[in-house]
Amino acid sequence: MFTSEQEFKKYLFYGIFILLFLILAFQFYNLQISKSSLYSEKSVENSVKIVTQFPVRGNIYDRDGRMIVDNRPAFSLYLIPSETTEKTIGTISELIDVHPDDIRKELRSAGRFQPVKVMRQVDIEKLTWIQENIVDLPGVEWKSEPKRHYVRRSGLAHLLGTLGEIDERELVSYPQLEPGDIVGKKAVEKTFDENMRGSKGFSFVKVDAAGRVVEQVYTKKTLRPSPGNHLYLTIDLRLQSFADSLLGDKRGALIAIDTRNGEILTLLSKPDYDVSKLSGVISSDIWDQLVNDPHHPLYDRACQSGYPPGSTYKLVAAIAALNENIIRPSRKNNCPGYFVIGNKTIRCWKPKGHGTLDLEGAIKNSCNVYFYQLGLLIGLDTWSKYSTLFHFGQKTGIELTNENPGLVPSLNYYEKVYGKGKWTKGMLANLAIGQGEVLVTPLQMVQFTLTLANRGILYTPHLGLKLVNPLNREESKFKSESVKIEGIHSQVFDVVLEGMREVVDGGTGVWAAVYGIPSAGKTGTAQNPHGEDHAWYIGFAPFENPEIAICVLVENGGSGGGVSAPIAGKYLKRYFHYQGKYDYEVEKKLWALAAAKKDSIAAAQDSLGIVHSDSTALQN
Amino acid sequence: MFQYLKNIDFILLLAVVGLIFLGLMALYSSSHPSLDAGFGNNYFLKQVIWILIGFGLIIILYFLPNRWIYASAYYFYGLSLFFLLLVIFVGKMGQGAERWLQIGPVSFQPSEFAKFATILAVAKFLSRDEANPNHIPDFLIASIFVVVPFTMIIRQPDLGTSMVFLAISLPMFFWAGLKLSNLLLIAMPIFIILASFHFFTFLVLMLILVVYLVLSHRSKLILISNFLLNIVMGLLTPVLWNNLKPYQRNRIKIFLNPESDPRGAGYQIIQSKVAIGSGGGLGKGFMQGSQTQLRFLPEQHTDFIYAVVGEELGFLGALTGLTLFFVLLIRGVQIASMVKNKFNSIVAVGIVTVIAFHMIINIGMTIGLFPVTGLPLPFISYGGSAMVTNLVMIGILLNFYKNRYEY
Structure with a gap:
């Protein structure tokens, strides 16, 4: 058997074994020495899992610290794909009313051990049932997640906005967030989302291959979640609720703003909806109901829609005419009660006519004929220029989503729509009284009123007062931004403001008057193609050293002086009442006394020992 | 007494004992009872019992008269075929394949036993004085010894184990006198099979074959039959591929690209490589491997047990195991060379080959060089049938060593 051939075979076997040994040894070297760190990382990734800890979203308060929104615990339901059985899927899909195929699809798209959120804000009854039957439901897990709780909700829906699960577009703009995260979807919740959101914390746990937590792991990367900042709004909750009760079932908007800094005290749009029903899991019934409501409660009338401003806009024409020296005051x-232009006759709102009026009188009585003529004198370019100068046709920059810029038609606009030279002078006359193509939002109107009250200084309307860090109570205030409207002569303001004062003092806006506090305003009754006129009122008070500007719009409400001015008046009284400058009782006594004695108010004042004020508003 | 000790091959024995200790460490670490309540079976204890039985058999085999082994070769072979037949009719299902036979409380895998029995039968047939594997009749009969269990196992189906039979036959034939040129000719279909999925490569290989055949001056019958065999093999393979069980096809596909299915079948290979790679030079320490302890490793007490060695004992441990195997294999070839008896010599080569094949395929699988086949690692993987069979084969080698001067 021992031949040299056999020796050769032996060495051939040796050779093959040595070769195989080297190949295997080399691969071990490759894995364990060359790529060791790579695989070490992977093995850590395998067994150490990040647990996300959700931050608590900041609360929302009004300007005086009254709580509007805070958070309550809610539970979300998760399934772990590696453990979930068909039976679990069946039971859960029945429980939460989701098709089992949808759950399967979601489970497939996730990692084997990655919990998949199948439902947010599970009913406590359902959760209890799951907890009792957990033995038969392998793979089911629940986690606590804070949910918005609305302490007060009347009249606040449009202002607060809603929260919802992040969508793909938002994921692009917030790269630090993940699918399933909750973000603000509308209004303040959206604008201040980054301030209120807080940041997630991460803790690390060691898990086995089945995803079960074996132990806590402490690393340098462990991070506690940091809660979001509390947001203090400029809103005065008492006034907001009061405004809500004033508008009641009416459709419209009420905005009040501090003229000294642009802080919005009230921003109300009616009708609105129960914000708690739209933040969180939205039931399709409620959604359908809201979307199909003929009054469009989801629409924010304060800034989302443009309306013809009606006579309130005569002020722009007046300023333009005076400042350009087109007329003297x-x-x-x-x-005569009508105005003839070309072959058309347009009527003033007062059929008998106002007789002879100067500019102040024309503002006071809101005479259409006067302003038709003024419009023709000014011309479209100048009208557009002054409209734009007072920031019409552009967004105010308030911290709300979906703001409408309105529309200030220019020469270009008319030539585009009607053709060169095809538009008529009648259209221009119409613009001067705030009809026709011009569209404004109530928010723009209140901003305009503020600018007039400040004689050309415009504060950007804003809702954010300050942010407060819940941990160290550190505050950061939002700054008021202002611009000066350049080039308006002081005398121009004198005339226009005097006209506005007279509107309240015996003019169309008497019902907006507040006893003891002289104010200024302008009514508007805007014709529109949707039925009854829109009722406008804009105004500010006190006349000297203004504090507050207000805009009231009642959609299809009728006359501005008859519908909106009284609402403004009641609101202003309440405002000054809170300021300690107006007393309901005193006014009541005065009226009673005046009625009993058939005497003048001034006499009644004297008998009550009240210092005689400048205002004669009540006498009208 | 001293005489007895002198006749024990301590090199072989120590290599085997070393491997068994390495295996027991890995097995304990990967299946200790505290790991999980699910491991009701105490694998470690069971394995120890099998090892003790195996060593008992080694002692018996050591003292067995050498001729008895030769005499019983065909009976063993017949018995193993009988068991394989039984599996076909009354087999127990396991992982999508019938491989187990239950006898009383013990279930065992007849295919493990058949490997050894086939080695004995082929060796007995080829060790006859007049036998010459270069002659077609002898070659064919020897091949039939191999093909019969191969066919019975491949239909269990157990592709990995059935391949073992093909793998051990050629080295044994070669050792028994098959010329290298003929060996290559016989091995040609294997290359043709591998090439058959790529038409151009297939064509080139066939061309080389034709040139080789023409230059080799053989009888026309051989030339033509070999040529036809290769053509048929090449054309048939894609058809056979389509007839493979989906899980078998998947295993090969996943092997070629484990990342294509990281959560499914590729998971095993990836996790195994992560375990080994993260072990680094010195390992994470006994019972400290996170991949093993947290059960990320699949089949960590059987097929992928060497990944446990790699993770917990590192490159050093892996290399130690490899070296022990290397020593065992080289020693086996040395025994095959030193024994005077031709039957013993061929059997020794068969044993060496079968251990080598399992080792290469299994370790190659855990480090991502070969597809997942389910072949256990000799002396290391958990499993009674394999452990006992492997120890019996070692007992045979020790017997051969003791009787190395006998003709």
């Missing part, structure tokens, strides 16, 4: 004009 003393220019008199006779109003």
Whole structure:
């Protein structure tokens, strides 16, 4: 058997074994020495899992610290794909009313051990049932997640906005967030999302291959979640609720703003909806109901829709005419109750006519004929220029989503729509009284009123007052931004503001008057193609050293002076009442006394020992 | 007494004992009772019992008269075929394949036993004085010894184990006198099979074959039959591929690209490589491997047990195991060379080959060089049938060593 051939075979076997040994040894070297760190990382990734800890979203308060929104615990339901059985899927899908195929699809798209959120804000009854039957439901897990709780909700829906699960577009703009995270979807919740959101914490746990937690792991990367900042709004909750009760079932908006800094005290749009029903899991019934409501409660009338401003916009024409020296304030004009332009006759709102009026009188009585003529004198370019100068046709920059810029038609606009030279002078006359193509939002109107009250200084309307860090109570205030409207002569303001004062003092806006506090305003009754006129009122008070500007719009409400001015008046009284400058009782006594004695208010004041004020508003 | 000790091959024995200790460490670490309540079976204890039985058999085999082994070769072979037949009719299902036979409380895998029995039968047939594997009739009969269990096992189906039979036959034939040129000719279909999925490579290989055949001056019958065999093999393979069980096809596909299915079948290979790679030079320490202890490793007490060695004992441990295997294999070839008896010599080569094949395929699988086949690692993987069979084969080698001067 021992031949040299056999020796050869032996060495051939040796050779093959040595070769195989080297190949295997080399691969071990490759894995364990060359790529060791790579695989070490992978093995850590395998067994150490990040547990996300959700931050508590900041609360929302009003300007005086009254709580509007805070958070309550809610539970979300998760399934772990590696453990979930068909039976679990069946039971859960029945329980939460989701098709089992949808659950399967979600489970497939996730990692084997990655819990998949199948439902947010599970009913406590359902959760209890799951907890009792957990033995038969392998793979089911629940985690606590804070949920918005609305302490007060009347009249706040449009302002607060809603929360919802992040969508793909938002994921692109917030790269630090993950699918399933909750973000603000509308209004304040969206604008201040980054401030209120807080940041997630991460803890690390060691898990086995089945995803079961074996132990806590402490690393340098362990991070506690940091809660979001509390947001203090400029809103005065008492006034907001009061405004809500004033508008009641009416459709419209009420905005009040501090003229000294642009802080919005009230921002109300009616009708609205129960915000708690739209934040969280939205039931399709409620959603359908809201979407199909003929009054469009989801629509924010304060800033989302443009309306014809009606007579309130005569102020722009007046300023333009005066500032461009087109007329003198003393220019008199006779109003016979109608105005003939070309072959058309347009009527003033007062059929008998206002007689002879100067500019102040025309503002006070809101004479259409006077302003038709003024419109023709000014011309479209100048009208557009002054409209734009007062920031019409552009967004105010308030911290709300979906703000409408309105529309200030220019020469270009008309030539585009009607063709070169095809538009008529009648259209221009119409613009001067705030009809026609011009569209404004109530928010723009209140901003305009504020600018007038400040004689050209515009504060950007804003809702954010301050942010408070819940951990160290550190505050960061939002700054008021202002611009000066350049190039308006002081005398121009004198005339226009005096006209506005007279509107309240015996003019169309008497019902907006507040006893003891002289104010200024302008009514508007805007014709529109949707039925009854829109009722406008804008105003500010006190006349000297203004504090507050207000805009009331009642959609299809009728006359501005008859519908909106009284609402403004009641609101202003309440405002000054809170300021300690107005007393309901005193006014009541005065009226009673005046009625009993058939005497003048001034006499009644004297008998009550009240210092005689400048205002004669109540006498009208 | 001293005489007895002198006749024991301590090199072989120590290599085997070393491997068994390495295996027991890995097995304990990967299946100790505290790991999980699910491991109701105490694998470690069971394995120890099998090892004790195996060593008992080694002692018996050591003292067995050498001729008895030769005499009983065909009976063993017949018995193993009988068991394989039994599996076909009354087999117990396991992982999508019938491989187990239950006898009383013990279930065992007849295919393990058949490996050894086939080695004995082929060796007995080829060790006859007049036998010459270069002659077609002898070659064919020897091949039939191999093909019969191969066919019975491949239909269990157990592709990995059935391949073992093909793998051990050629080295044994070669050792028994098959010329290298003929060996290559016979091995040609294997290359043709591998090439058959790629038409151009297939064509080139066939061309080389034709040139080789023409230059080799053989009888026309051989030339033509070999040529036809290769052509048929090449054309048939894609058809056979389509007839493979989906899980078998998947295993090969996943092997070629484990990342294609990281959560499914590729999971095993990836986790195994992560375990070994993260072990580094010195390992994470006994019972400290996170991949093993947290059960990320699949089949960590059987097929992928060497990944436990790699993770917990590191490159050093892996290399130690490899070296022990290397020593065992080289020693086996040395025994095959030193024994005077031709039957013993061929059997020794068969044993060496079968251990080598399992080792290469299994370790190659855990480090991502070969597809997942389910072949256990000799002396290391948990499993009674394999452990006992392997120890019996070692007992045979020790017997051969003791009787190395006998003709």
